[in-house]
Amino acid sequence: MIKEGVKAIKWFTDNGIPTNCTLCFSAGQAILAAKAGAKYISPFIGRIDDSGWDGMELIGQIANIYDIQGYSTQILAASIRSPNHIIRAAELGAHVVTSPLESILGLLKHPLTDIGLAKFLEDAKK
Numbered sequence: 001m002i003k004e005g006v007k008a009i010k011w012f013t014d015n016g017i018p019t020n021c022t023l024c025f026s027a028g029q030a031i032l033a034a035k036a037g038a039k040y041i042s043p044f045i046g047r048i049d050d051s052g053w054d055g056m057e058l059i060g061q062i063a064n065i066y067d068i069q070g071y072s073t074q075i076l077a078a079s080i081r082s083p084n085h086i087i088r089a090a091e092l093g094a095h096v097v098t099s100p101l102e103s104i105l106g107l108l109k110h111p112l113t114d115i116g117l118a119k120f121l122e123d124a125k126k
Helices: 003-014 027-036 045-050 055-069 083-092 101-106 111-125
Strands: 020-024 040-043 074-077
Touching: 003 020, 003 027, 020 027, 027 040, 027 055, 040 055, 045 055, 045 083, 055 074, 055 083, 074 083, 083 101
Parallel strands: 020 040, 040 074
Antiparallel strands: none
16 A cells, blocks of 8 residues: 555556555555555554554444445455454455454354253263
8 A cells, every 4th residue: 555556556457457455554545445446455453453543443434435435345354363353344344354264263162152062962972
């Protein structure tokens, strides 16, 4: 997400090459990427959170702007730090995430699932 990068996105788009604009930290940057024709915009939500701002607020803001403006650019939530980041990003309109496997596997975990599985296995032994 720099001036030359936005120019490159436009060139690639004009030549049929889909692009992902990375290092997005503001709605203004996301607008520029969409206007240039980026296939994806990658807000780095974990890094935003690390700086004391709310990365999820940015995801929602971008999704709202894209919806209002009719942009086809998809939101790729990057710098995911937890299963909750994945869930919140989806709730707020992100289309895709890049995530550590640990966060994805964390989506499988729930204490009631563990209790239910133990009960099913106990019943199966009977």
